[in-house]
Amino acid sequence: MTDERDDDGHEFSSGQGVDADxxxxxxxxxxLGEDPSxxxxxxxxxxxxxxxxxxxxxxxxxxxxxxDVGLSYMGINRFEEATETFERAARFAEEDSLEAxxxxxxxxxxxxxxxxxxQAIGAYQEALRIDEESEHAATAETNLAYALWxxxxxxxxxxxxxxxxxxxxRFAEAxxxxxxxxxxxxxxxxSVKCFDNAIRLGYRDAGVxxxxxxxxxxxxxxxxxxxxxxxxxxxxxxxxxxxxxxQTGQAPGPxxxxxxxxxxxxxxxxxxxxxxxEPGSQPGAxxxxxxDGEAEGPERELQxxxxxxx
Numbered sequence: 001m002t003d004e005r006d007d008d009g010h011e012f013s014s015g016q017g018v019d020a021d022x023x024x025x026x027x028x029x030x031x032l033g034e035d036p037s038x039x040x041x042x043x044x045x046x047x048x049x050x051x052x053x054x055x056x057x058x059x060x061x062x063x064x065x066x067x068d069v070g071l072s073y074m075g076i077n078r079f080e081e082a083t084e085t086f087e088r089a090a091r092f093a094e095e096d097s098l099e100a101x102x103x104x105x106x107x108x109x110x111x112x113x114x115x116x117x118x119q120a121i122g123a124y125q126e127a128l129r130i131d132e133e134s135e136h137a138a139t140a141e142t143n144l145a146y147a148l149w150x151x152x153x154x155x156x157x158x159x160x161x162x163x164x165x166x167x168x169x170r171f172a173e174a175x176x177x178x179x180x181x182x183x184x185x186x187x188x189x190x191s192v193k194c195f196d197n198a199i200r201l202g203y204r205d206a207g208v209x210x211x212x213x214x215x216x217x218x219x220x221x222x223x224x225x226x227x228x229x230x231x232x233x234x235x236x237x238x239x240x241x242x243x244x245x246x247q248t249g250q251a252p253g254p255x256x257x258x259x260x261x262x263x264x265x266x267x268x269x270x271x272x273x274x275x276x277x278e279p280g281s282q283p284g285a286x287x288x289x290x291x292d293g294e295a296e297g298p299e300r301e302l303q304x305x306x307x308x309x310x
Contacts, residue, residue, distance in 0.1 A: 061092040063099045070106055074113075082110040083119075090126075101130040105140050112147055120147040138168035142177050149181070157181055172203035180211060188219035206236035 070085035086107035093100035108123030124144035131137060141164035149157035158181040164174035179194030195212040209232035216225035 063089050063093045063103070066092065067099070067103055067106065070103075070110070074106075074110060077113075079110045079113040083107055083114070086110060096130045098131070098134060098136070101127045101134060101136050101140075104130070105136050105143065108140070108143055108147070112143070112150075115150075117147045117151045121151065132163075133167065138164045138171045138174055141167055142171065142174045145177050145181070154181065154184060158185065170201055172198045172201035175201065176203055176208055176211070179215065183211070183215045183218065186218070188215045191215040192219060204235075206232045206239060209235065 066085060066089040070082045070089060073079070073082035073085060086103045090100050090103035090107065093103060104123050104127035108120040108127065111117070111120035111123060121144060124140045124147065127136060127140040128144070141160045145157040145160040145164060148154070148160065158178070161174065161178040161181050164171060165178055168174065175194045175198040179191040179198065182188075182191035182194060192212060192215045195208060195215065198208055199212075209228050213225045213229040213232060216222075216228060
């Protein structure tokens, strides 16, 4: 069968060609800027991060808003998504800026929630590399102390707990951490002073009083230790009753008493939330409550610090 168009004898225009600077279409992938030898082959985000930088300029990203998104993920306990969001915020922030440091601190807090303490330590160390004297430094130091202690590196943990109180002498949780680690080293009298500082700065919690009572006991102050332990038990009972009343709308009846519930993270400067442990708690929106305790009382753990920005 003959094509009718061939019979017409019509001459089609060959066009005027393209400009000399025209880039020919190709299916080949673009040249990426990363050195393949420096990219972890199991890092699934390496390519997407590079493409982000190619397609989205830093000036087009509101880093502060991106950090807020990460904090929102923390508030609903989606910690893996939070780590990814904070890392992107750090990448898009101006290099070594205060926003980048804040993102790294928050990334560390999210990793700690997932009990990924090696990654948390790395994030806090990166934050401190940026600036060891900024408004976020004390949080990074005390969080690093917590992560190191969870990793079994108590000597290094004490060093960073010391730096935290030096960076911010009015940081109550940092004083608690220092006291906790000192009593672990047998320095009971010094630890009592730290717990007193934490309490004076507003960290009033049954768990803090219990740690102080333990330190007093080891320092040989048995009578005072008993008094502090009684106050701790009374405070814990009041907290439990208040929690039940808030949840049910009525006070507990005779003999009705909740288990030893963990405290929400005490907000400090900048609204710092809590982190895992007793008397600590998981960081969430302002510090999410800890795990319900059993009759034998809470497990002793170091106080961590939650994400910046709550």
